[in-house]
Amino acid sequence: MAPLLAIPPFPGARPPAFAVPGGAGNDDPEELLAALARHRVGGCYWGRQVASPAVLDAANWPADADPWTLLDNASEVRLPADDPRALLAMAAGKLYDGDATSLLKAHLTGWQWRDPFNGNIISPLQAIELCGFWRLLIDGNRHISAALGFAYWKRPTVSPLMWNGQKTPFRRGVPALATGDGVAIWRSRLSAAQAKALADWPVLEVEDGFIRSAGLGADCVPPLSIIVDRLGAHFDPSQPSELENLLQNNDFPDNLLARAQALRTAIVAAGLSKYEKGEASPLPRPGGTRRHILVPGQVEDDRAVTSGGALSSNLELLRRARTETGPNAYVIYKPHPDVLAGHRKGLIAAADMAALADRVETAAPMADLIAMVDELHVNSSLAGFEALLRGKPVTVHGVPFYAGWGLTTDRGPVPARRTARRSLDELVAAAYLLYPRYLDPETGLPCPAEVLVQRLTAAPPALDAAASAVVAVRRATGRVRRLLGR
Secondary structure (H helix, E strand, C coil), X not given: CCCCCCCCCCCCCCCCCCEXXXXXXXXXXXXHHHHHHHHCCCCCCCCECCCCCCEEEHHHCCCCECHHHHHHHCCEEECCCCCCXXXXXXXXXXXXXXXXXXXXXXXXXXXXXXXXXXXXXXXXXXXXXXXXXXXXXXXXXXXXXXXXXXXXXXXXXXHHHCCCCCCCCECCCCCCCCCCCEEEECHHHCCXXXXXXXXXXXXXXXXXXXXXXXXXXXXXCCCCEEEEECCCCCCCCCCCCHHHHHXXXXXCCHHHHHHHHHHHHHHXXXXXXXXCECCCCCCCCCCCCCCEEEEECCCCCCHHHHCCCCCCCHHHHHHHHHHHHCCCCEEEEECCHHHHCCCCCCCCCHHHHHHHCCEECCCCCHHHHXXXXXEEEECCCXXXXXXXXXXXXEEECCCCCCCCCCCCEECCCCCCCXXXXXXXXXXXXXXXXXXXXXXXXXXXXXXXXXXXXXXXXXXXXXXXXXXXXXXXXXXXXXXXXXXXXX
């Protein structure tokens, strides 16, 4: 007797036991078979996708092949009555003889299934659904023939999220491509030669997710979340992205909105933002009863700024915020942490900051600042989205993904194609639950957003010694660059 379901061998994963003998065995057979067919899981469901013989039997069924691609095209299936693959053939409607109830008890319902992320007992149906979540991720990567521009320090956490069941397609050079091939790119790290070679090929834009890590990418802290978009970068309003299409066209069922509301509550309660976790105690209001305005700076040569629609400088943003909010507002300017660390462009001269801002905040976590202030003025910063989660008014001077849906005061040139009006939970569902991919830092498994939020809330993952050394070097380099004014 062996379990029908297994956790895929994601690169670098450290999964606990998924199943132990001892299930109750009283689940509805028809419901389970329908779920197996719907999610296309069971056996080596991450395996090679190969052509099927017309008559499929135990002798010509490759052990490392995806059983569902074999079943798709087989006209006849012949298997022993006690073969667990018969369950998959029954689910696919290719085998009608056999005792489904006995097979299910031996290979599915007679096992006790455990959630790999928290150890809780889950039902066989929930185990099928979790495997279906992994299958969707793997299938989404199968057409990616190469991945270019990925820094070596990012690959350990990105690899499981881009694994196609056989390998992760990282490359140094552009390989020979065939019609239908896709290339995943981290565009900011592509060489000019690579960009030119890919000019006529479909590419998938990969970027950090909106809940990324406990630490900066500029410090070489690897991401625990990424975005893979087939249409374009989510921060570039000159063209639609998959995220924009979700917000413009998607239906959001009640159960998804309930998840979004719960996730939003958890993020706010934990004080999470993209790179950090806030403190437990609230910040004092340095301006007393004056209206407090937070202006987050950005990296000026970042693609989120250089793409169409955004202001070109932090100084211009700060000027507009001061002009619009008036002399009685208490304006707090927060430089971007990558700029402050000396890694990226975007510093404002001290005299200009003193003239326009009442306070320059360099230490307080973003989530704590958002909680303290009354309003935000942003260019295209993710801080504006994080402020919406916390119920704060946001004036947007650029065109980030969250502008144009009726939730922000928009000063930038929002594309006319954004006509839908969305609730906050619909925005959260699209941006946190449907769009990014997440990695559990404890098990190394791709996970739902809620798992990563729980991990970062409980205890942000610690860097190993080698990674800590890299961070120390990067920070020292940044300090030198700041001193030299580079």
